[in-house]
Amino acid sequence: MEENAQIAAAGQLTARGAKTRSRIVATAADLMRVRGVGATTLDDVVSASAVSKSQLYRHFEDKPALVRSVIELVGEQTITGERERLEKVRTFAGLRRWRDALVTHNALEEGRYGCALGSLANEVSDQDSVARGKLQDLFTTWQELFEDLLRRFQREGVIPQDAAVAQLATGFVAAVQGGYLLAQTSRDVTPMASAIDMAITHLHLLARTRDAAS
Structure with a gap:
C-alpha cells in the first residue's frame, strides 16, 4: 500500500520535483556505497544533495x-550494465573478456x-522484508542473464545440451x-578473479566432456 502510494505520488511530480527526487536518490546511493546503509543518515543525504529536510520528506x-x-x-x-555485457558473450573468449572487464573495473x-x-x-535483508524482496528479484534477474548466456552456449554447441543451466547460472x-x-x-581482486575462473573452468570441463562423447 505504502509503495503504491509513493508510485502514484511520483507520477504527479513536476519536472523540477522529479529532478530533486532523482538527485536525492543518487546522492543517497553514493553515500551508502561508501559508508554503508547503517552509517548514512538522512541528515547526511540532506547535506550532500543540497536539499532541505522538508524536500526530502516530501x-x-x-x-x-x-x-x-x-x-x-x-x-x-547493475542489471542494465550486466545485460549489455553478457548479451555480447557468444564464446569462451567473450566470457573471458567479460571476466577481465569485471575484475579490472573492481581493481x-x-x-x-x-x-x-x-x-x-x-545490510538490509534482515531489517526490511520489502527491500529484501526487491533485492531477491534483482538477483533472480541477474541469474537469468547468465541462464540466457548458457543457453546460447548450448545452441552453439559450446556446452552439452543436458547441462544444468539454472544450477550453473546460480554458480556464476x-x-x-x-x-x-x-x-x-x-x-585485492586476485581472489575475485580466481572465483570467477573456477566457474569458467567448470564450463570448459563440460565442453571437454561433450567433445569426448562426440
Whole structure:
C-alpha cells in the first residue's frame, strides 16, 4: 500500500520535483556505497544533495523508503550494465573478456566497496522484508542473464545440451558475489578473479566432456 502510494505520488511530480527526487536518490546511493546503509543518515543525504529536510520528506517518509528507492536505482544500473555485457558473450573468449572487464573495473577501487547490490543485501535483508524482496528479484534477474548466456552456449554447441543451466547460472552469480566479498576484505581482486575462473573452468570441463562423447 505504502509503495503504491509513493508510485502514484511520483507520477504527479513536476519536472523540477522529479529532478530533486532523482538527485536525492543518487546522492543517497553514493553515500551508502561508501559508508554503508547503517552509517548514512538522512541528515547526511540532506547535506550532500543540497536539499532541505522538508524536500526530502516530501518524497520519502522515512529512511527505509529512501533505501528502497536506492535499491531500485542501483539495481537498474547493475542489471542494465550486466545485460549489455553478457548479451555480447557468444564464446569462451567473450566470457573471458567479460571476466577481465569485471575484475579490472573492481581493481580501480582495490575491491574496496564490493558489489553495490551485494552490500545492500548484506545490510538490509534482515531489517526490511520489502527491500529484501526487491533485492531477491534483482538477483533472480541477474541469474537469468547468465541462464540466457548458457543457453546460447548450448545452441552453439559450446556446452552439452543436458547441462544444468539454472544450477550453473546460480554458480556464476555466487562466484561473482563471493569474489566481490573476498576482494573487499583483502583489498585485492586476485581472489575475485580466481572465483570467477573456477566457474569458467567448470564450463570448459563440460565442453571437454561433450567433445569426448562426440
